[in-house]
Amino acid sequence: MTVADVLLLALGAVAVGSGAAVVSTSHLVRAGLYLVVSLGAMAGIYLVLGAELVAWVQVLVYVGAVVVLLLFAVMLTRAPIGASKDLDRPAWPARIVGGGVALGLAVLLADAFRWMRYELPAPGTAERMGAELFGRWVLPFEVLSILLLAALVGAIVLSRPDIGARNGDEA
Amino acid sequence: MHAVIPYVTAALLFGLGVYGVLLRRNAILVLMAVELMLNAVSLIFITADATAPAPQPGGPAYSGAVFALFVIVLAAAEVGVGLAIVLQYYRMRHAVQLDEIELDAR
Numbered sequence: 001m002t003v004a005d006v007l008l009l010a011l012g013a014v015a016v017g018s019g020a021a022v023v024s025t026s027h028l029v030r031a032g033l034y035l036v037v038s039l040g041a042m043a044g045i046y047l048v049l050g051a052e053l054v055a056w057v058q059v060l061v062y063v064g065a066v067v068v069l070l071l072f073a074v075m076l077t078r079a080p081i082g083a084s085k086d087l088d089r090p091a092w093p094a095r096i097v098g099g100g101v102a103l104g105l106a107v108l109l110a111d112a113f114r115w116m117r118y119e120l121p122a123p124g125t126a127e128r129m130g131a132e133l134f135g136r137w138v139l140p141f142e143v144l145s146i147l148l149l150a151a152l153v154g155a156i157v158l159s160r161p162d163i164g165a166r167n168g169d170e171a
Numbered sequence: 172m173h174a175v176i177p178y179v180t181a182a183l184l185f186g187l188g189v190y191g192v193l194l195r196r197n198a199i200l201v202l203m204a205v206e207l208m209l210n211a212v213s214l215i216f217i218t219a220d221a222t223a224p225a226p227q228p229g230g231p232a233y234s235g236a237v238f239a240l241f242v243i244v245l246a247a248a249e250v251g252v253g254l255a256i257v258l259q260y261y262r263m264r265h266a267v268q269l270d271e272i273e274l275d276a277r
Contacts, residue, residue: 016184037204051221062210070199118222
């Protein structure tokens, strides 16, 4: 057990624990806040694994933007402040499928990698990562920006009934 | 560093996401569970990046990290459109319960 192992175990425990809280709490707002903890712990794992840029992008985009959007939606749909009784369906099918997926994947990966040791790579700096991103991966990057633009336009069209509705269709 | 620790963490997080998607009735909570699943996949990418054999000089590097970045961008787009749909549905029906949506309404 090295320092990296201990850090990975601790951060992983935090991520899984707060992830379990996200899917089991009965407070809508608390689910969003537990999601912040879970995503922050994942950013810590990325840092330990040497993916510095991805860790900070995770903090910026996920914790900073996506969770804020989710909390906005929680408040715009007038969610109750306290605990809600009717958030869950019957749990057993979900438990069986989710537990099966988690157990199956965990056994598969644990069997593939055993207790092998790996040397941690040198931390990737933003400069080298950016060179890779804008060299080898520049075409997918541009396709992704077109997708973001399409998603933006789509979200605007969806949320404006006056340009989304068809003639004679009182939506 | 033992690669199995982050891999098993990612597997457990993905299972939690599947559980949440199947369990929750509230559309926003389902989106949160989807975020957990997407993050588990990014964690797999990053770990594979850190443990894959070193590529030859000049070969591809940081492929996993680049893909994790792409997943983060896709998640941002997905949550934007998803929340627009949820809010529009709430405006029409005043509910966000997924199992009460009538698929053949009107």
